Amino acid sequence: MFGGNRKRFQEETMLTEAQPARPVRACMHVPPCPPPDASDRDAAHVIASHPEQGWSLLCNGVVLFEDTGELLPDGQSIAARRTELLAAAAHRKAC
Numbered sequence: 001m002f003g004g005n006r007k008r009f010q011e012e013t014m015l016t017e018a019q020p021a022r023p024v025r026a027c028m029h030v031p032p033c034p035p036p037d038a039s040d041r042d043a044a045h046v047i048a049s050h051p052e053q054g055w056s057l058l059c060n061g062v063v064l065f066e067d068t069g070e071l072l073p074d075g076q077s078i079a080a081r082r083t084e085l086l087a088a089a090a091h092r093k094a095c
Helices: 003-018 082-088
Strands: 046-050 055-058 063-065
Touching: none
Parallel strands: none
Antiparallel strands: 046 055, 055 063
């Protein structure tokens, strides 16, 4: 089946299996979505939305929660910015 390439196939398989399993995500959007470490990471396209559970998965691997908290692909969590948003939108408060 492998002919003379059996050893090469085994070496490539071992290298592949030894590498940690990580999802490879390459943004195909134009312009590309901001990376997860950028300050504007929330501007990435939504690729999975679960409003009934209160979260969305962005193209850059960030999980965005409805309270504006975030979970980055490296496992770091970003606290919700609700107070910042309320302060910025003071003119929108109901009278």
